[in-house]
Amino acid sequence: MDEREPKWYEQARKGPFQEAKFTDSSAEQVMRRLRSQAEPVRPRSRRMPRLAVMAAVILLLLAGAGTLYLKLGPSGAETPAGVTLPVEDKAELTDEALKKIAEQLILKQLGREIPFEKLEHEQRTGRVQLVYSEYSKAYAMLRLNAETGEADAYTMNAAFGPEATDSKFVSDAREKLRELGYKGEFSVTGSTRYVDYGRSPDHSVQVQNVITAADAAINFANGAYERAYFEVEQNEVSEELRQAGLEALGMLRSSSLEDQLTRVIRTTEEGAGDEISLYYGDGRSGDTFVTFDYATSAVLDVADYALNLVDLGDSRTDEERDEQLLSMDNAILQSTAAVIADKLYGINLKEDYMLDKNGPRPGVITFESRNGAPAIEATYNLDGVMYSFSIKRASNTL
16 A cells, blocks of 8 residues: 555556547548539439449448457457446546446455545546545555546555455465464464556556465465565574674664564565564564574674654654754765674675665665675664664565
8 A cells, every 4th residue: 555656657558449540420521522423423323323322331331340349349348457348438438437447447356345535637648547445444546548448557455354365365375384384373364455557567467465364474476475474483593593683783782681582583585585583672662673594694684773763852843853864974874884784794885885875765875885786775863873774685675
């Protein structure tokens, strides 16, 4: 639900339909032209020319209808976006007809209805945007060709309770999680279905189903396993990994009595390797964790969000805080980050990386490698103190 405005592609904007070349007015013009050509000379018999005119008009009308059929297909045919167009004249689609097309598509892709919110015409493009929403439960935004009803693009999702979750997905989820090393019961608490059309290179419909339990979740993309996470028993974590986690946190700030291991999460993604994250404290002051590569135990992320808590007595607005974060000296930020990152990752941040301050995200800086290594992202607070580091990778940039 975060991204409600898909990137519309020009090819999808045009759609598969073009304006019909042979209309009723075209047929009338042909008839007038044939009459004007036939009447100046008085024939011996008027019956044959009239038959010829009628035959010519019929042939032209049939040819035009055939061309239109080949371009549009039969009325009621299903389009690549998965919606059946109405039988009525496409040029006269009303707002109600467009709503019916959108609602038919939502029902087909999500298996449920969503309350209508708004419809907006885009006069410049000839498209119409429709939004449907049910707070915290479902959302859909569709962009249709106002004349034909063809979908340019859409994004939609809906949450389902355990009783409405597809039993096959639940069965597949349990089997895959066991294969990955999960040892829990996987008592399903619900699922979410995401459907997206118009953003893939081939403009196909992309479907994701996320099945969740209290201690695990798994994602299937177009029916195939994509990624999962699940809790791991603390006694399965080696003493060496525990110690490495505390050392990583100690690079951000001095050790604390709160640094008690409270939760262990394993994350895995098809084709991208596994990760394991150690969480500390009760989380009431913000997450404190260290993430490692599961196979090599190399540190990937470290964070203590309690270091970014704003003093309740601070009277500055969010805009003023953002301005202060963005105005901090880049050289000082890079020097501060280098002290931590060099030890954390075994690199030379000043020599081998370039700093990029993220304007749209105040308090976030990215260090791009000069040698093709993965970028490193860091966050800092209003005092210039670094409170998180993360190696950018596929699993955290989706």
